[in-house]
Amino acid sequence: MEKYMTKSVGLLDKAEATANSMRRDELLFSYKGILYPTTVCSPETFKALESFEVRRNDVILAGYPKSGTNWLSQILTDLIAISQKKTPGSESSVNAEEEEEPYLEIGDAEKYERMTKLPSPRLMVTHLRPENLPKSIFQNKAKMLLLIRNPKDVATSYYHFSNGLALLPSYETWDDFFTDFMTKKMAWGCYLEYLSEWNKYADKENIMTITYEEVKENPALSVKNIATFFGIPLTEEQLQLVVERSSFQSMKKNSDKTHGSFGNIFFRKGGVSDWKNLFNEDQSKRMDKAFEEHIAGTKLGKKLKYDLYCKA
Numbered sequence: 001m002e003k004y005m006t007k008s009v010g011l012l013d014k015a016e017a018t019a020n021s022m023r024r025d026e027l028l029f030s031y032k033g034i035l036y037p038t039t040v041c042s043p044e045t046f047k048a049l050e051s052f053e054v055r056r057n058d059v060i061l062a063g064y065p066k067s068g069t070n071w072l073s074q075i076l077t078d079l080i081a082i083s084q085k086k087t088p089g090s091e092s093s094v095n096a097e098e099e100e101e102p103y104l105e106i107g108d109a110e111k112y113e114r115m116t117k118l119p120s121p122r123l124m125v126t127h128l129r130p131e132n133l134p135k136s137i138f139q140n141k142a143k144m145l146l147l148i149r150n151p152k153d154v155a156t157s158y159y160h161f162s163n164g165l166a167l168l169p170s171y172e173t174w175d176d177f178f179t180d181f182m183t184k185k186m187a188w189g190c191y192l193e194y195l196s197e198w199n200k201y202a203d204k205e206n207i208m209t210i211t212y213e214e215v216k217e218n219p220a221l222s223v224k225n226i227a228t229f230f231g232i233p234l235t236e237e238q239l240q241l242v243v244e245r246s247s248f249q250s251m252k253k254n255s256d257k258t259h260g261s262f263g264n265i266f267f268r269k270g271g272v273s274d275w276k277n278l279f280n281e282d283q284s285k286r287m288d289k290a291f292e293e294h295i296a297g298t299k300l301g302k303k304l305k306y307d308l309y310c311k312a
């Protein structure tokens, strides 16, 4: 059997090879009204996920695609290592035997059985909407970090990602992508609906919401707050180490180890406001209107500071 540096890279490599021989209209399938990539998700896995038992001390990161989940996942991995008295990034902090694809809904249906053998705390990442997560997450009150990002940058990042990977439908023009983004044709569903659904959970005490923009603005304070939420004490030195290792430059530099040949696709620009290079005035107004209608007045809507990050 081939050996990959991480399970995720192996899975992605295979998915890309399969996707290369598929027609564009075969790349996504619909499950309970939401589209997902055929090469990495399946109805069997979704079915098996329903009865997965989440433990109270599992660490869960939820975020729509392109909201910075790889970034926050790196921060959480290091914080978990620290909580286990290991040095982040050291050989002893990684146990390849115990590794499982961290994205909950990605992989084969047997993964949940394998995960029952993993020690606590298990880190899980998901792009799913809350109603499609296993009920045990909410019943067992596992702590969850909900990551959100301004919708214009999410769309921009998603556009480049769709054209960078074979497993997602690619687009000849940004205009075509924008139309699909606004009409619910994205893998993992419509982002504004995602925000609206998660907003129903935003007041729960076991959920902490954080924005991509606030982590970018003040990474040290963000890491500190995340550690406090998960009950992980940190020395100043450990805090600096986590911040340093999770900077865009460090992660991009290290990406040949973590993401193989996909590094440049997952770590593209890592900034705020790149949307200004793609959106025309009309598209910008259309997003403003949709945001105003569906999200602006909600708790998550306010947290996104839309006027600051999405208006010229």
Ligand SMILES: Nc1ncnc2c1ncn2[C@@H]1O[C@H](COP(=O)(O)OS(=O)(=O)O)[C@@H](OP(=O)(O)O)[C@H]1O
Pocket (backbone or CB within 6 Å): 063, 064, 065, 066, 067, 068, 069, 070, 071, 153, 156, 157, 158, 160, 161, 246, 247, 248, 249, 251, 266, 267, 268, 269, 270, 271, 274
């Ligand atoms: N360390 C760090 N700092 C700042 N920004 C970062 C970092 N790591 C990843 N990124 C940016 O996050 C975007 C990808 O989001 P995801 O990781 O959620 O993508 S994925 O859906 O899991 O593929 C994508 O955003 P864009 O650069 O705007 O495309 C990544 O570059």
